[in-house]
Amino acid sequence: MKQMTKSCSTLEKVSFSQFLTDFEETLKNQFRREGDINKLSLKRGLSPAIWKEIMSNAPLSVAIPEAYGGRGSQVKECLALMAAASYESLPLSLTFGINIALFLEPVAKYANEEVKAEIFNRFLTEQNMGGLMITEPEYGSDALNMKTAHKELNDCYRIKGIKHWQGLTGLADYWIIASRKALPTGDLNRDIEFFICDVTQEGQEIEVEEYFDSIGLYMIPYGRNKLNLKIPKKYKLEPESTGIKMMLDILHRSRMQFPGMGMGFIKRMLDESIAHCKNRIVGASNLLALDQVQFQISRIQSAYTLCSAMCSRSSEISSFENNLATQGLEANSMKAMVADLMQESSQLLAQMSGAKGYRISHIGGRGVMDSRPFQVFEGSNEMLYSQIAEMVFREMKKQKRLNLLDYLKNHPLTAKVSDHFRKELNFIIDAIVPQRKLVDLGKILARVISAGYVKELYEKGFRKDLVDSCIETVEQEVAALVSSFKFPNTNTVIYDYAENSSWLKYS
8 A cells, every 4th residue: 555656746747737637537447447436335445456546646745735745735725635536435535534634734733843754755655644533432522531641751752542433543654642641640631732653663553452343434444542652752743822722723624624525525416316317217207307306406406505615715714824723613614514415415316316325335325324424523513513503602692692683794704695594583592592402503503604605605706596596595494493493392301201102002
C-alpha cells in the first residue's frame, strides 16, 4: 500500500480542474470498469493494487500547504475531492475526510514546525494515512471526561488509555491522540491535550484489541485500541489558547467538511433515481409519469441544492487559518443537515428501485447503510440539533427577542430568507423548552439557516429553478416541524408495560 506517488514538482504543474478530472477518471476505472463496486463494497479495506491507482495522483495533496509540496489546503479543493470520491464510494470519501479534516489540517495548524515536513512528505510520497483518536468506550460524546492520561517525562510523554470507533483502526500510520494530563493528586486535568503518534516508531505502536463488525462503510476498519505510548515532546500539538478550544476548532472544521462528502453521494442518488425512473416502465409509461415519484425525486434534488449551498459557504469560512471554536451554530447545522439529507436521499432511491433497492449490492441499498453512521458519529444529530436550539435560545434571551421570527429577521444567517417562513415561525418560545422540543427547534433552525445558504448561492448565479424548488421543499419541512414542536407531547416510557397488554387475552 505504501507505493511511491508522483513527485511534488509534478503536482505544482497541474491545474486543479485537470487534477480533479484525472482523479475522477481514475475512480471510474477502479470502481466501474476494472473493479466491481458491488464486490468491493462488501470487503474490509481495498486491495493494494486498487489503492495504489487511487493514490497515484496524490489526492491528499489538496490538504497539504504549498510550502511542503502540496496544493495549498484550499477548502474548495478539499470539498471537491471528497465530492468526487463520494460519487463513486462514500467509504472512500470518508477515508479522505478523516485524513484531511481530522489529521492533515490539524497538523498544518497546530503541529511543531520540526515535524511537519517529514509528515507531509510521507503523505505525498509514501501514501501514508492519519486519523484522530478522541472517543472512548465509556465516554462517547462526553469527551471532556475521557480517561486516557499522560505524564510528562524527561524526553517524552507517556500516554495510557483505551480508544474505540476510530475510522482507519489498524490502518493509519499516524494518529492525533487526545489525552488529559495526570495530576499529582491522581485526578486528571480538565483541559485536553493532543499528541501525534507515529505507529511505525518504536514505543508508539498501537495495539488493536478488537476489530468491530460494523454495518456499512465496509471499506473502513473500526475497532478498540489500547494505548501505552512514549511520544517525543516535539510531537505535541500547540493550541492557540486552550486544548478544549483547539478540539472545538478541529471538530467544527470537520463538521463543515461534511457537505463535501455529502455532495457527490447525493448527486449519485439523484442521477441513479432519474435514470432508473426514466427506464422503468409501469403500464403504458415510465415511473416519472407518477406524481409521487416526481415528489420523491424533487426532494433528492432539493438535497443536492442544499448541499451545494453548504459547500459554497464552507469554502468561504472554514479555512484552517480561521479559528472555528465558536462557530458551533453553523458547524452543527451543516453536519446534522447533510447527514439527514444523505440518509433520506438513499432511502428514497432504494424505495423507488423496488425489491432490488434492498440488496446490499445496489447503490441505493448500500447507500442506506453507508450514510446511516453519518447521523451518529462526530456528535449524534439529536445532540447537535439540541445544541443548535440552545445556542439560539440563549442569544434570543440575551437580546430580549423571544419571538422566533423577529430574531431570525435580524440574524445575519437567516435575515434574507426569514420572510419565506413568516407564517410558520411567528410565535413566542416558552421560557422552558423540553429536550424533545429542543431537537425539533434545532431541526427548524438548521433548515432555515441552510435556506439562507441557498439564497446566497442564488445571488452568486446558481440556477433559479433549483433554488425555488429547494426553498419550497424547506418551507414544507419547516411547517411540519413547527407542528411537531407545538404539539403537546409528554409521553414517557411505561416500564411495566407487559402487564395487561397481551392482545391474546382480549381476542
